[in-house]
Amino acid sequence: MLQVEWLSIIMQSSYYEIYVLDCVTLQFLQANEAACTNLQYSAHELAGLTLFNVMADLTPETFEHIAQPLRDRKTTQACFEKTHVRKDGTSYPIQLRFFNSPEKSSSALIAIGTDRSSESAKALKLSESRFHTIASSAPGLVYQFLRRHNGDISFPYLSKGCRSLLGIPANQLRANPGLLFDLIIYEEDRQSYISTMKASAAEMKSWNWEGRIWINEWKDIKWINLRATAHDLGEEGVQWVGIMTNITHSKLQEAEIKSSRAQLAELSAHVETVKEQERMRIAREIHDDLGGNLTAIKMALALLTRRLPAKDASLIEKAAYIDSLVDRTIETVHRIAGDLRPGVLDFGLVAALDWQAGEFEKQLGVPCEFSSSTAEIELDPDQATALFRIVQEALANISKHAGASKVDLRLIDSKHSLLLEIEDNGCGIETTDFRKPKSYGIRGMKERATALGGDLSITAGPSGGSVVSIRIPLAAA
Secondary structure (H helix, E strand, O other): OHHHHHHHHHHHHOOOEEEEEEOOOOEEEEEOHHHHHHHOOOHHHHHOOEHHHHEOOOOHHHHHHHHHHHHOOOOOEEEEEEEEEOOOOOEEEEEEEEEEOOOOOOOEEEEEEEEOHHHHHHHHHHHHHHHHHHHHHOOOEEEEEEEOOOOOEEEEEEOOHHHHHHOOOHHHHHHOOOHHHHHHEOHHHHHHHHHHHHHHHHHOOOEEEEEEEEEOOOOEEEEEEEEEEEEEOHHHOEEEEEEEEEOHHHHHHHHHHHHHHHHHHHHHHHHHHHHHHHHHHHHHHHHHHHHHHHHHHHHHHHHHHHOOOOOOHHHHHHHHHHHHHHHHHHHHHHHHHHHHOOHHHHHOHHHHHHHHHHHHHHHHOOOEEEEEOOOOOOOOHHHHHHHHHHHHHHHHHHHHHHOOOOEEEEEEEOOOEEEEEEEEOOOOOOHHHHHOOOOHHHHHHHHHHHHOOOEEEEEEOOOOOEEEEEEEEHHHO
16 A cells, blocks of 8 residues: 555656556546646546547557557567647647556556657757857858748848948847848849849749948948848748858959959050061061162172173172072061061951961961951951961961861951851860960960950861861951
């Protein structure tokens, strides 16, 4: 009797939910005070219920799988986690452990339940603490942004980085969420902000936006990057969870790099212009001065040769040798002057390219066909010279590396642009060749094309070789 009294005291004073159940029907035979309090039923009300009435996610099949080994005395206890439903309809997670009655003749089961809601609350609190710690130490503003279907917006969460990034405290932005768009985001960047947000909401994809903001407190402009993940909340709207970071420093560096590259491009173009002017000057001096002097020497030599004694074969032979030497020197002068700046460029780009194709075929014995969609193209002399030099460099690369048996040179004049193509049927060019430290020829061609306001590409040709394509806008001419 003493044992029974102690057992009753322990059962009623326990913080755990303790039940005595009918082994077959699972009807409550007895329940302690903790069980009645948690379930919001009196002991009398519970006596008319079964475990299935208070455990909505429990099925007979599930319980039989657990209870049968207990009935057969194959195990002493069983355990599972389910959800208890209170009298008012609320629920809480619970872990139930079932034990056989000590008396073999008894058809009762003893169940001890542990309310898991307190543990879940502790875990949730710990998780929230970790989240707030991470959010507060993140280099930027961690936020939640909700946009309802009627257009209303709100910020359910803003981290402590709000003031340092946007210049206003978090509670002020939560109270007036329209401040971000109406006053903070730079007016010229608002349209891109709206369009990227709508695209993210329509496709439920990440929202990625870069733009400027105005910090009124500091009278300063910042660049920020916004990255957020969209979540469809159904009738409530769309919510984004993400982070805003200050990218002003990287944007300034990017602007400096662009400016430096533009200056380098201008310097390169200037250097090329100066080189061409110097070539032109040297070619003119070689042709006019040196060529003129050689012509005068040849005329004087011819006069002297006519006055030599007819019987002096030795002098006549030496004079003939000097005359042939002068001829070869004149040819060399013409060739050097032509390499520095072909005089055919004065007749236009079409004539110059036609001449260059003929020279290539004559020197290498490789057929080089030139075709043009127009008889003449009006170009600035510097532009015509730059295109001509690109063709010269491309043909030089073909002669050195391609091993081609045919070359096609095409000039196509469209309404707004000019396309120049050099195609060969050689071995082609590898992508790695573009990145070689000393591939100055390809880099020079690209720089010349960029200086013309156009672009240059090198692709694989249909016959296995390569195609060098240069397209420049005619408006820039």
